[in-house]
Amino acid sequence: MSRLVVASNRVAVPQGEGAMPAGGLAVAVDAALKGRKGLWFGWSGEISQREATGVHMIEQGPVTYALQGLSSDDYDAYYNGYCNRVLWPLFHYRIDLMKFDEGQMEAYLRVNRLFAQRLADMIRPDDVIWVHDYHLIPMARLLRERGLRNKIGFFLHIPCPSPDILGTLPHHLEVIGALGHYDLVGFQTSADRDNFDRYVERYLPDRAVKTAVFPVSIETETFTLQAEEAVHSDFVQEIRDSLGGGQLIIGVDRLDYSKGITNRLEAFEWLLEHHPEWEGNVTYLQIAPKSRSAVPEYLEMDQFISMKMGQLNGRFGSPSWTPLRYVNRNFSREVLAGLYRASDVALVTPFRDGMNLVAKEFLAAQDPEDPGALVLSEFAGAAAELEAGALIVNPYDTHAIGRSIDMALRMSVAERKRRFVKSMQALEGNDIHAWSERFLTVLEDRRPETVVPLQERKAAGASNSGIAYETPRPRIAASASQGVRAEQA
Structure with missing residues (x-):
């Protein structure tokens, strides 16, 4: 089995036998890594006045936790600034609260470049990479620039608004458009997936993007x-x-x-x-x-x-x-x-x-x-x-x-x-273990897929579980998750 490499803004290192992760993302990633060799990379939570230092590694069983610190300037501009005052309100339909600052966008891209550089040094040829949430949207593009050809998937844990809203983000193609470099982009609901599909149709007409619906769950x-x-x-x-x-x-x-x-x-x-x-x-x-x-x-x-x-x-x-x-x-x-x-x-x-x-x-x-x-x-x-x-x-x-x-x-x-x-x-019918397995099954192409034109998908109104969708020309390739679908629950 290939190693699973997870990248997220924060890393939840287990504190003891039987201890439960605190948040939803942590529970989801913990379930995905259970029973397989893996690497979980992300911010350590440490902030220093100096430039970010190297990666701190913690080995626990088959999983390695790779922790990267941040400088106080980068933390303030990347996390408090661009992530929480620009992307968070944008994705939650609150563009009235969006406080765009070009310097903070540069910090967002700079931190992502730092993470990509550190992560690329640890990647093996057969690793499967799974990037989580809006903090690290450009990660696949930055890893591709460093020559990586691994399977790279992305899951958005928050809502995805319409292209009209996504398009209000200054320089949105540099950030939102970077999702086009993933092999699979997963969403919580069919509405979120459809909103992103329409963004691709409007702004990335020549790029094939495989999308899917995987409603996250609990243990x-x-x-x-x-x-x-x-x-x-x-x-x-x-x-x-x-x-x-x-x-x-x-x-x-x-x-x-x-x-x-x-x-x-x-x-x-x-x-x-x-x-x-x-x-x-x-x-x-x-x-x-x-x-x-x-x-x-x-x-x-x-x-x-x-x-x-x-x-x-x-x-x-x-x-x-x-x-x-x-x-x-x-x-x-x-x-x-x-x-x-x-x-x-x-x-x-x-x-x-x-x-x-x-x-x-x-x-x-x-x-x-x-x-x-x-x-x-x-x-x-x-x-x-x-x-x-x-x-x-x-x-x-x-x-x-x-x-x-x-x-x-x-x-x-x-x-x-x-x-x-x-x-x-x-x-x-859809606990957290089934959720992660469905995502990785589609990302790793471990099941046969039926190709259905996008026009037929739109005419049908809703997709069936376990079917992948592709347009007859390179634009959007959308894949539905197996098992419980949001619109079928």
């Missing part, structure tokens, strides 16, 4: 077992006891303007205004670890949410009941699993999200005999798979969210069980 069975055990912990039991028999609503999001937390608060306010019977009988716990604190937009959002939380508690609360609980710190996956299982309703209402694994984790954590209800944004990638089981809402319609919360709180056990079964069918 479903493992997470369920964690939840069954963690719900009995002293911490979770203390929270349940503090509710006085009332119901618990939970939201878990990184503090980010894309997550829709402000509209969610307005929806909860609407619920208490129009359904006073819930006063004293429901508590909303919002866990929102702070991120990107050096970016002004995030500081402003944090201040607004804290103010809104205080206003709502002051208006509706009483000495014996605090309607909103707001926590700005991280919890372990084990603790979160227990909290999900102890919750009656989960609010996952982002304005835009590539997938949103909180929705899937909440469902996997539930007691099948008394499951909670999920209120889910139609603009989260997870909605394509979970629409049959969740209460799907428009995250911009606060009254609709409020009505859905009320419906979820009143929902019968029979209805919750029916929806839970539908959702779990999707999760069990």
